[in-house]
Amino acid sequence: MADLIVLAFDNEQGAIQVRDELISLQKQQLIELEDAAVVIRPMEGKPKVKQVSSLAGAGALGGAFWGLLIGLLFFAPWLGLAIGAVTGAVAGGLTDVGVDDKFIKEVGNTIEPGNSALFLLVRKVTPDKVLEHVKKYNPTVLQTSLSEEDEAKLRDAFHHEMDEEEA
Numbered sequence: 001m002a003d004l005i006v007l008a009f010d011n012e013q014g015a016i017q018v019r020d021e022l023i024s025l026q027k028q029q030l031i032e033l034e035d036a037a038v039v040i041r042p043m044e045g046k047p048k049v050k051q052v053s054s055l056a057g058a059g060a061l062g063g064a065f066w067g068l069l070i071g072l073l074f075f076a077p078w079l080g081l082a083i084g085a086v087t088g089a090v091a092g093g094l095t096d097v098g099v100d101d102k103f104i105k106e107v108g109n110t111i112e113p114g115n116s117a118l119f120l121l122v123r124k125v126t127p128d129k130v131l132e133h134v135k136k137y138n139p140t141v142l143q144t145s146l147s148e149e150d151e152a153k154l155r156d157a158f159h160h161e162m163d164e165e166e167a
Helices: 014-027 055-073 077-094 101-110 127-137 148-166
Strands: 003-009 031-041 048-051 115-125 140-144
Touching: 003 014, 014 031, 014 115, 014 127, 031 101, 048 101, 101 115, 127 148, 140 148
Parallel strands: none
Antiparallel strands: 003 115, 003 140, 031 048, 031 115
């Protein structure tokens, strides 16, 4: 089961910078993201949503594998590969998993102009190492699906970092 964490930043680039940092940490196996999205609210205009993952690409790759395997069984590997890739891409593109798009837009409308927000569905995390990388961006925790105790720890971790900088 994944946990939802929504972080807000007092600038337009904060969410993008943290997203990129977390993708780098994912390559180091310190965090496993199921989904992520960035909302940027420009000074003028509507909020802009940027999804992180492409499910169509993942679906095409999985479909191509299974299509090739089935094609080999029936002595038509290239035909099976092509059919599998197309059906996998279509299925991946039609699948809407992760953070609910409507929820992203609702929260995006509540952030202040000139700010940004990062929506994360976190499957696994090494908290101490990941927090060490994220603290420097001074995020504010907007919402989580964590237990009250874990959410308080997360808020406290970010709050103490800001207190130390102010001192």
